[in-house]
Amino acid sequence: MDVPTVGVEEEYLLVDRGTRAPVNRGRQVIATAARELGELVQSEFYDAQVEVCTRPTADFADLRGQLSLLRETTTRAARASGCLLVASGVPVIAPLEPLTVTDDERYLRMARRSAHLIDGFTAVCGCHIHVGTLDRPRALALASHMRPWLPVLQSLTGNSPLMGGRDTGHDSWRSVVFSCWPTVGPPPVVDEAHYLAHVDGLVAAGVLLDRRMLYWYARPSEHVPTLEIRVSDVNADLDTVILTAALVRGLAAVLLRDVDAGVPPPKAPPYRLWGAHALAAQSGLDGPGADPCTGRRLPAELLVERLMDRAAPGLAAAGDLDMARTLWDGLRRRGTGASRQRAVLARTGSLTAVVDRLAVAPVDVPLPC
Incomplete structure (x- = not known):
């Protein structure tokens, strides 16, 4: 069995070390981090965000090492600008200043064209997984086969229950917020000809600026030969x-x-598919999930076990099966990022404590009894 390569993109929030609210310091942080990381650290839509990207690899020890280095370097750069680097799908504490769009020609065009969406929109941070090397026809075919499993992956990674100081009632409020953008959702079953006709038609109609603005949950990348999976919130927990x-x-x-x-x-x-994703966004691992093929509601953890069984031959071929089972057992014990956010808030009553636990390099502060 062929073992694909894998790569990860993570989007982070920058929050002020004093207020823990998002701040527009991305340009300074990226300039500092880029001295060591070069193009592996990049801007995102808002100035209060930073994105890092690993290089493709077939080895998970290497992937963990890359992510650790990217996080460590970007955290140091954030500290130099008076910030914490925070891995949360949405801001836990509301901004105290307006979030500004990054001074990038493409982002500014998006903001002008979608001003009705930007008004009231907040920063959202995801984690995107790339698998390759795949040409576009093969990537589209793989996306069609992966569609029923994407809600299960989403249920593992919810990490945005709190936004602006309130509990949203969802494990992944990022998924709800981001769904206001055109084309966000499950991928359709299409071949390359239909894909090109569909996406180029949306560009010609002015719905999208370009193919990169296609936000399917699984899409062929337009800049690297991969399939990009886009269902996950960013998580501070590297094991997740x-x-x-x-x-x-x-x-x-x-x-x-x-x-x-x-x-x-x-x-x-x-x-x-939409119903399964809605359940995953709302309940994560703690409630029911749905099988998109049959419509049956099942415990979310059972659906993850099914995913583990389906992926087992591929995990075994890469030597990753024992690692994956160990990490899954650990996640079940610890809970998802969303459940851990709620636990910190219940224990401390402090949104600041929640943000500190979401920092990529956690802040060590004494917790109230």
Whole structure:
């Protein structure tokens, strides 16, 4: 079995060390971090955000090492600008100043064209997993086969229950906020010709600026030869990131055999896919999930076990099966990022304490009894 490469992109918030509220200091932080990281650290839509990108690798020890270095270097750069680097899907504490759009020609065009969306919109931070190397036809075919599994991956990674000081009632409020943008949602089953006609038609109609503005939950990347999985909140817990990437890569290895054998993708009606994603965003691992193929509601943890079983041959082929099982057992014990945010708030009554626990390099502060 071929073992795909994997890469990770993480988006972070910059918050002031005093107020713990988002601040527009991305330009300074990126300039400092880029002295060591070069193009691996980049701007995001808002000045209060920073993105880091690993290089593709087939080895998860290397992936963990890359992410650790990216986080450490960017954290130092943030500290030099009086910031904490925070891994949360949305801001826990509301901004005390307006969030400014990054001074980038493409982002500014997006903001002008979508001003009705920007008004009241907040920064959202995700974690994107790339698997490759895949040309566009193969990436689209793999996306069609992965569609039913994407809500399960989403349920593992919810890390945005609190926004602006209130509990949203969702594990991943980022998913809800981001869904206001055009094309956010499950990928359709399309071949390359239909993909090009569909996306280029949206660009010609002015719905999208370009193909890079396509926000399907699984999409062929337009700048590297990969399939990009876009369902996860960013997580401070590195084990959660590694587990998600391992499951994506293991599942991709298994499903690519079906793609190459000409096996049709599973039938999952769009309304069931949307419903499964809505449940994953709301309940994470703590409530029911849904099988998009049958419509049955099942415990979310059972759906993860099914995903683990389906991905097991691919995980084993890469030597990752024991690691993935260990990380999954650990996540079940600790809870998702969302459940840990709520636990800190219940224990301390402090939003500041929640933000500190979400810092990529956690802040060591004494907690009230």
